[in-house]
Amino acid sequence: MHNLRELKGQPIASRMMSSYLQAHPPPLMVLHGPDGTGKWSAAEAFIQQSMCEVGTGCGACPACRKILRGEHPDFIRFPEDRVYIGETTDPADFTVRWLLNTRLCYTPFDGPMRYVLFPRADLIQHEAETALLKTLEEPPQHTRFLFLVRNLDDLKQTIVSRGVPIPFRLLPETVMRELGGELSEAELRLLGGSLHLAPFLKTELFRKMSEMVRNGLEHPQALVQLEKWIRQGEQKRFADLLPQDEGFEYLELLDIFGLLLLENLTGHPQRQSLAPAVFEFKAQLHREMSGLHHYLLGRLFQKLDRILFRREKAG
Ligand SMILES: [Zn+2]
Numbered sequence: 001m002h003n004l005r006e007l008k009g010q011p012i013a014s015r016m017m018s019s020y021l022q023a024h025p026p027p028l029m030v031l032h033g034p035d036g037t038g039k040w041s042a043a044e045a046f047i048q049q050s051m052c053e054v055g056t057g058c059g060a061c062p063a064c065r066k067i068l069r070g071e072h073p074d075f076i077r078f079p080e081d082r083v084y085i086g087e088t089t090d091p092a093d094f095t096v097r098w099l100l101n102t103r104l105c106y107t108p109f110d111g112p113m114r115y116v117l118f119p120r121a122d123l124i125q126h127e128a129e130t131a132l133l134k135t136l137e138e139p140p141q142h143t144r145f146l147f148l149v150r151n152l153d154d155l156k157q158t159i160v161s162r163g164v165p166i167p168f169r170l171l172p173e174t175v176m177r178e179l180g181g182e183l184s185e186a187e188l189r190l191l192g193g194s195l196h197l198a199p200f201l202k203t204e205l206f207r208k209m210s211e212m213v214r215n216g217l218e219h220p221q222a223l224v225q226l227e228k229w230i231r232q233g234e235q236k237r238f239a240d241l242l243p244q245d246e247g248f249e250y251l252e253l254l255d256i257f258g259l260l261l262l263e264n265l266t267g268h269p270q271r272q273s274l275a276p277a278v279f280e281f282k283a284q285l286h287r288e289m290s291g292l293h294h295y296l297l298g299r300l301f302q303k304l305d306r307i308l309f310r311r312e313k314a315g
Contacts, residue, residue, distance in 0.1 A: 036196025
């Protein structure tokens with residue numbers, strides 16, 4: 001996507017960003033909303049259109065070509081990783097001191113404007129965030145920042161208040177169908193309005209996980225195997241079944257495992273008693289406590305086993 005007109009299913013974000021393209025963009029735009037709803041492509045399209053010599057993100061002018069090759073000196077895209085403050089002298093690349101001392105202190109190389117994109121602004125570390133806040137209080141004239149986060153709560157309130165929040169929502173079904181290619185009804189339900197996990201549905205791991213969940217709900221032995229397999233996944237990263245470059249986090253895989261369980265419980269005679277256990281598992285999963293998911297998995301499988309196969313004992 002090189003032009004904001006291609007942004008689908010996000011009328012508010014689309015209107016806001018297009019109007020900033022025409023006029024003066026604010027020093028900081030905070031694009032917030034679930035993964036897989038277009039934040040990143042919208043940010044890149046905005047930047048490319050803004051820098052493009054004909055203003056359309058044509059893809060052919062020298063500025064567009066530099067951006068597409070990832071070589072435009074005035075488009076600073078931070079990695080999707082933790083951002084630190086950096087050493088006082090000779091700070092490492094993509095630290096905040098590196099940005100301030102070796103980039104922002106100069107005027108842009110090529111055009112009138114420089115853009116700095118933080119795809120995971122939630123991973124900016126405390127000191128780095130404070131330093132950026134100072135910069136945002138008196139923003140450099142030629143620099144514009146774009147922060148991407150899932151929730152505005154992931155940023156200091158003082159940062160948010162310096163910027164313009166731009167909301168991204170889960171995508172409506174029509175847009176999911178349009179963008180997602182050949183997705184089945186069940187797959188659309190699993191994705192729930194975000195394309196983030198769409199590539200995962202095409203992997204061997206997803207096929208295997210679906211099969212093991214189906215079997216696990218039918219036989220006690222298969223349920224034991226399912227638990228063991230899911231737990232092993234943390235160490236082995238399911239490396240044999242997942243393309244290296246997909247980079248799904250283990251917690252995301254547990255999330256989709258929960259969704260698969262729910263999907264397979266549709267029409268199941270014990271759905272009423274099983275679904276709450278899965279809901280609880282999913283809700284607790286994202287708490288920032290290390291090792292919590294071991295405990296949650298244990299509890300979930302215990303309940304599944306009891307309700308599915310030992311009803312007489314559970315009374
Ligand atoms: Zn262009």
